[in-house]
Structures are given as C-alpha cells and as structure tokens.
Amino acid sequence: MEIVYVYTKKRSEFGRQCNFSDRSAELHVDILPDPSQMDNYIERNPCDTPTQCAQEMSEHEVNTECFQTETRGINHVEGGWPKDVNPQEMEQTIRYRKKVEKDENYVNTVLQLGSLMEHCIKQNNAIDIYQQYFEEEEEVSVGDEVQPSAKTINVFRDPNEIKRTATGLSWHPDGAKKLAVAYSSLEFQRATKDMCFDSYIWDIDTPYIILTENPDKPEMTLKPVSPLVCLEYNPKDSHVLIGGCYNGQIAYWDTRKGSQPVEMSSIEHSHRDPVYKVIWLQSKTGTDYFSASTDGQVLWWDIRKMSEPTEKLILDTSKKGNLDNALGAISLEFETTMPTKFMVGTEQGQVVSCNRKAKTPAEKIVCTYSGHHGPIYALQRNPFFPKNFLTVADWTARIWSEEIKESSIMWTKYHMAYLTDGCWSPVRPAVFFTTRMDGTLDVWDFLFKQNDPTLSLKVCDESLYSLRVQDNGRFLACGSQLGTTTLLEISPELCTLQRNEKALASAMFERETKREKILEARHREMRLKERSRSEQGKEEEAKDEDTEESSEDLVVRAEKEFFEVVEFELKKREREEEKSQSKADKVRVGYREKDKLIKHSTGNIALQKCVVYSLITGIVNYQ
Amino acid sequence: SSQSEVEETLKRIQSHKGVIGTIVVNAEGIPIRTTLDNSTTVQYAGLLHQLTMKARSTVRDIDPQNDLTFLRIRSKKHEIMVAPGKFALLLSLLFFVIYLLNPDI
Numbered sequence: 255m256e257i258v259y260v261y262t263k264k265r266s267e268f269g270r271q272c273n274f275s276d277r278s279a280e281l282h283v284d285i286l287p288d289p290s291q292m293d294n295y296i297e298r299n300p301c302d303t304p305t306q307c308a309q310e311m312s313e314h315e316v317n318t319e320c321f322q323t324e325t326r327g328i329n330h331v332e333g334g335w336p337k338d339v340n341p342q343e344m345e346q347t348i349r350y351r352k353k354v355e356k357d358e359n360y361v362n363t364v365l366q367l368g369s370l371m372e373h374c375i376k377q378n379n380a381i382d383i384y385q386q387y388f389e390e391e392e393e394v395s396v397g398d399e400v401q402p403s404a405k406t407i408n409v410f411r412d413p414n415e416i417k418r419t420a421t422g423l424s425w426h427p428d429g430a431k432k433l434a435v436a437y438s439s440l441e442f443q444r445a446t447k448d449m450c451f452d453s454y455i456w457d458i459d460t461p462y463i464i465l466t467e468n469p470d471k472p473e474m475t476l477k478p479v480s481p482l483v484c485l486e487y488n489p490k491d492s493h494v495l496i497g498g499c500y501n502g503q504i505a506y507w508d509t510r511k512g513s514q515p516v517e518m519s520s521i522e523h524s525h526r527d528p529v530y531k532v533i534w535l536q537s538k539t540g541t542d543y544f545s546a547s548t549d550g551q552v553l554w555w556d557i558r559k560m561s562e563p564t565e566k567l568i569l570d571t572s573k574k575g576n577l578d579n580a581l582g583a584i585s586l587e588f589e590t591t592m593p594t595k596f597m598v599g600t601e602q603g604q605v606v607s608c609n610r611k612a613k614t615p616a617e618k619i620v621c622t623y624s625g626h627h628g629p630i631y632a633l634q635r636n637p638f639f640p641k642n643f644l645t646v647a648d649w650t651a652r653i654w655s656e657e658i659k660e661s662s663i664m665w666t667k668y669h670m671a672y673l674t675d676g677c678w679s680p681v682r683p684a685v686f687f688t689t690r691m692d693g694t695l696d697v698w699d700f701l702f703k704q705n706d707p708t709l710s711l712k713v714c715d716e717s718l719y720s721l722r723v724q725d726n727g728r729f730l731a732c733g734s735q736l737g738t739t740t741l742l743e744i745s746p747e748l749c750t751l752q753r754n755e756k757a758l759a760s761a762m763f764e765r766e767t768k769r770e771k772i773l774e775a776r777h778r779e780m781r782l783k784e785r786s787r788s789e790q791g792k793e794e795e796a797k798d799e800d801t802e803e804s805s806e807d808l809v810v811r812a813e814k815e816f817f818e819v820v821e822f823e824l825k826k827r828e829r830e831e832e833k834s835q836s837k838a839d840k841v842r843v844g845y846r847e848k849d850k851l852i853k854h855s856t857g858n859i860a861l862q863k864c865v866v867y868s869l870i871t872g873i874v875n876y877q
Numbered sequence: 878s879s880q881s882e883v884e885e886t887l888k889r890i891q892s893h894k895g896v897i898g899t900i901v902v903n904a905e906g907i908p909i910r911t912t913l914d915n916s917t918t919v920q921y922a923g924l925l926h927q928l929t930m931k932a933r934s935t936v937r938d939i940d941p942q943n944d945l946t947f948l949r950i951r952s953k954k955h956e957i958m959v960a961p962g963k964f965a966l967l968l969s970l971l972f973f974v975i976y977l978l979n980p981d982i
Contacts, residue, residue: 332919334905354909361879364901367960368886374947374958375893 402697402709403745407729408458410472412437412737414450420733422484423722427492430724432457432473433731435739438481438500440528440719453482453497455509458729458741477513478505483528490540494557498529498545506557523562525549531586536593544588548601550580552608567618569598569606581606587633589640595620597643599630605645605654623654625661632676632721638683638756642763646676651688651698655767660774663766666698667705675720681727681749683759689718689732697748701758709748713740897955902926921957929961 335341339350354360377383410433412418422436436453454472476482482497482505496506497515502525505515525547535542541557542564554565570580585599594611603626612618628648635643641656642663649669652662671692679685684701685708693714696707713732720733727749733739891899891912901910902922911918933945948959 331916334907336905350907351909354903354907355880355883360903360909361883363962364883365879365886367962368883368890370947371890371958371960372886372893374949375890375896378956379894 402748404695404697404709404711404742404748405745406713406740407743408741410435410454410456410739410741413454413472414452414737416449417736418449418481419719419735420737420739421719422482422486422497423720423731423733423739424485424487424495425722425724425731427487427489430726430729431459433722433739433741434476434485434487434495435731435733436482436485436497437737438483438528440483449481451479451481452477452513453485456739474509475513476507476515478515479503479518484531486532486534486543488534488540490534496532496534496543496557498525498532498547500528502526502529502547502549504529504532504545504555504560506560517557517560519555519560520562523553525551525553527582530584533586533588535588536590544586544596546583546586546598548582548584550577550582552583552586552598567608569600569619571604571606571619571622582629584629585631585633587635587643589635592640597633597635599633599645599647601629603627603630603647605630605633605643607656621659623659623662625652625654626650628672631674634677636678636683636763637680639760639763644676644678644686646673646688649673651676651686653700653763653766655763655770658767658770658774660777661770663763663770664700664704666707671717674718675732677721677723679723679727679749680725682751683756684762685748687721687723687730689713689721691717693718693734695721695730695732695742697744699748701755701762709744711742713742714738925957925959929959933961 332341335347335350339346341347412420418437418439420435421438421440424434424436426432426434432455434453434455437450439449453476455474455476457473476485476495476497478497478499480499480501480503483500485495485497488494488496493509494506495509496504498504501521503519503521504524505518507513508516525545527547527549529545529547532543532545534540535544535554539556539558542554543557544552544554544565546552550569552567552569553563555563568577568580569583570577572579581604582601583598584601587597587599589595595607595609598606598608600606603624605623607620607623608618609620610618612620626645626647630645630647632646633643636653643654643656645652645654645662649672650666651673652665654662666688669690671690671694674689674691676686676688679687682699685697685699688696688698688707690696693712693716695711695713695718697709697711699708702708714734714736716735716738718732718734721730722732723730727744728746729741729743731739731741887899887901887910890896898913898917899911900908900913900918900921902908906919906922906926908915908918908922913921928950929945929948932948936943936945945961948961950957950959
C-alpha cells in the first residue's frame, strides 16, 4: 500500500510567476594590463615546478587525556532470561522452559546431539584412552649420553656493606623451604667494628627478581652477640635453631619468638675458641646437642639448661685429659643410627673416633686416623655405608674405612686449590660434593670416574666456604667468602639411584678396604724385618763410632747438594743454547733437542727436589 | 511423540555409567534442562559457552569448510563433553554432559 500525503495550496498564494526577457551584454569594468608593473617583478627562467601524482593529504595530531582503564570480571549468576520473564518467579521460568521444549528446532537438535553424545560416552566407557602402559617398568634412562649439569636457581647476597663469609648452612627440616645461613669472618682479626653480627634465614622460593630489586630481604634475621660460625636447625622441631658463636658461646633461637636468642650458654663454661660445629643429638627430649671448637674440647649441652654443659671431653690423644696437649676440633660427625659413637675432625689433620658411652674419659677416645696435611673441614659418614666416611681437608678429599687406621682407602687427586667443605649425596652412595677455594664446586661420582670430578662448576670468583645438600639430593646450597649463598639444582642423573648402584658401591668400598689391609700387612712385615736387621746392625755400628750428623748439618748438606744440581743443569742448558745458536741450519732440530733437554732437566730437577724434600722430612721425622 | 523421545534420550544419557550431570543450554545461556543445581549450571553454561565459541572460530579460521562437531575437556577429575548445536545465524542449543573419569566408587 502506498503512503501518500496530499498537500494543496492555491495558485494565487504562490506569488507572481517569473518572466524572463533578453538583455544585451553590458560592459561593467575593464581592467587593462599595466606594463609599468612589470618592473616590480623579476622574470624567473627556468621555473622548477615539481609535480607529484599523489593524493593530497594533510596531517593532524590529537592528544586526548589519559584514559584510565580497569579490567574487571563479571560473575554471571543467572541465565540470560528475556525481558518478560522474571527469573525469581518459578512459574514464569517453568513456563518459558516448557515453551522452548515444545519448539521443533529444540527437539531435532536434542535428538541429534543426544546420539552424538551417547557415542562419545560409550567410547569413554569402552576403553580408557589415557591408560598408562608399562607403568611397572622403570623408565630406561635415555640420558646416558646426557651430560650431568647443575643450574643456579637462586642467589642470596649478604645485604650488609661489609661482606662476611657464609660459614654455616642449614636446611629447614620439613620440606626444606628455608635455608639458615651463618655469617662470620673467620680471618684472624679481620672483623672490623662495623661488621654486622646478624645471620639470616632465607626463603628459597623468593623469586630472583625480588632479590635483586630488594636484596636485603631475608625471611628472618637472627641477632647473636657474636657472629655465628655454624648454625643448625633442630631436626625434630623446625622452629628451634642453635648457633655456635665466634666467641665460643652457643645460642639458641626459637623462630616464633623473634630475632634475639632465647638463651645463650654462660661464658665461663663455654668454649674458649670459636665453636666450629654443633650437631643435634638423637634423644627422647630432642633437646640435646654437642659442640666442638678448636680449644680442644667437645661439650654436650641441653637446651633447657644452657648455663653449663652436661658433659665434657678433652681431645687429648695421649688420653691424659691435658688441655694443652689437646687437638683443636674443627668438624664433628654424628650419625643417628649409631648414637654412641661420634667422630671429630681436628686442626692437626687427624680424625678422632670416640665412644660416648665409655666408662672413663681415657676410654672415650677410641682411635685416630691420620693422613691429612691440614685441618679437616668436613667429616661425614656415607649415609648408605656408615663404615666408610669422607673427610675433606688440605687439597684432597679422602674416603676412609673404619677398620683401616693408617690411611684412607680412596682419595682424590691433589688439586690446585684448598678444599673447604664436602658432603655425601643423600640419595646416591658413590656421589659426593666438594667446594674449593677457587670458587669451584665439584661433584664426584666415584663409581663412574675417580680421577676427576664428574661435574666441576665455577660458582663464583671468590672462594666457597660451606656446602649443604638438601635431603632429597637435588638441591644444594654453597656459601662463599663474600657472603653469597648460591642455590643450585643438580640434573636428575646425579640424584637418582641407578640400578645396582648400592651393590657396586659396596663392592668398591670393600675392595679398596681389602687392598689397604693387604698393604698394611705388608708394611708391618717390612717394619719387623727392618727392626730385626737394625738390631743386628746396631752391634756392628757400635764398632765404628760415626758421629751422627746433627739435623742442621744434614739440612745444610741437602741444600748444598740441591743447589749444586740446579747449577749443573743450568750450565748444561747454557752449553746447549750456545751449540744450537751456532748451528743455524739445524735450528729446528736444536730447539726440539733443547725442549727435550729442558723437559729432561726439569724432570731431573723435580726428581731431585722430591728426593731432597723427602730427605728433609725424613730427617725431621727421625728427630 | 517427539517430546517423549527427547525425554527418553536425556534420561538414557544421564543413566550411563560415569555421567554426573547433563545440562541443555540455549543460545541465551538459559539452562533448559539440567540435572545439577542452578548455580553450578549457570557457571558451566557461561564458561563453556565462551570456550565453545572460541573453539568453533578456531576450527573455522583454520579451514572455513570445517566446523566443530564435539569438544572434550579432560581434567584430572572429570571430563566435560560439549556437543554444540547447529550454528545458524544465532547461536542455538548447546548440550553439555559432565562425565566422571575414574570414578572412586
């Protein structure tokens, strides 16, 4: 239907009609060109006119006010009901639903989708498509060719300006989410007045970004009266920590009670030297621990009564309880499976094995193991084979067997840098870790390779002082001289128990122990022979009274011989040089010969040096 | 009649082993039929609607001739199965079933 609107207006109301007529053209204005105006202008010839066949465009700028946006979510609670249906009213909703259900479309769709859905459900019911096949079989490690590696996860730096060494580390006993680090300065008289005494507990999950922006963010600070040299969490109560101080006292903290120590041991009964190690004991009350220090004492304490130690042991190997003779203790070892025995590593390089339950103090010291040239910084029994223990001192790490007292059964090569700390891996019997003074962390797998570490990592440029492995064997923390604690994660090959590893490790330790036993027996035989021969020889010697040269004379003679040898070699080299210079055409051969000679001569010198050195030490021992 | 067929189909699906719940939702997000409580239903409807649209557009973007026939979301505890209705100009029915895997019976 057309829409029509009729509009009527009378003709007479419109106004008069327009009538047009012709008219001829008229000139209104005529402006003639004025030649004098030309003088105002300079003709330009040629004219450069660029042409561009492009769209003409213009540029506009607009700057609006900053618009604040916010992202929000909506929690949809009720369906999208149409306007005329009130969702609160049950009647209306039911009616609407019924209406939809009657719709033809609905019926068809549901029937169709229903059959599709049933198909899939039946599929699901028929078979579990994500079933794990071969679940019982162990995964064959494809990574035999994969290089073991370790990755730095986190680094905690000492927030103070004057950096202290991280000398002690302890993992939190439950879940190991926290790491307690003891900071002190072990260098003699290096501690300045401004040095901070605090030690920190770090949360290892602190993201690295937060640490670098706000580096002084330890989870908790411990404020002792003197810097802490060592620190240990109580394995039974994760809120309690004990720390051994530089001044010989021992303090204990409860993390629920704040940063100040709950109690400190009394000065009169504490150690006289820094407390180098504290270990918690296995007891019913869970409050006993013992401490060792270089003043030669090992003291037992109970947390509840810190005013004096419950027991005392003086490390005098002559068994007289003489403090002046005592060896300074630097490390302690205690295995909870053998609660009556413990071992002490001394400054003098000996390991003293002690029995706590002995009747007399003299019997407390059972035996000593010597073989190291320097203080024993770490001492730990193998968690799988407690008869074997690891010691880390001077430039080597050695593995000992309890039965062999004269020497270690296995040892690493002599490194270029001092070894400062070491520990066994808690999950693999033949793997242990060591740290060095040049900042390197070594991972040794003795079943795989004994000459070199399986993995050698340069953690930092300064020396590493302490090392602790977490109980799962996967993470380890190492502390450096400038207080930087690095948290590393080791690749899975180094922390999963391989097949037969226990059996192989046990066989290896037994084999080495046997070898040492045989060697020991041989040495004993030789010594007996020597003794019997010297007894005979003494009778003959009584005849020619050769005055024994005093040790100084011997040393002087040795020195003279040494320098003579060196001079001889130098002269020989000069002669060779002259010879080679004259033979211009045989230069190359000459060099090669010279090299050989140098090698030979230096080898000789080295040999001579060894001989002289052993001579001198032999003389000293003889004294 | 067709109504009873629909009823029967839905009942049958619900009675299968392992099926926890069935929801039939229409284009506006109104649950037409559900065996779960309202708040759960609405939550599922809202979330899955968006996901299904996204899945469908993904499939169509890769190949315009293609279309989404079924969507399965498998999680540790359940599996959600979505059968989308024919997508006409307006979105039509979605059909959800919530299915329990590894029932701890």
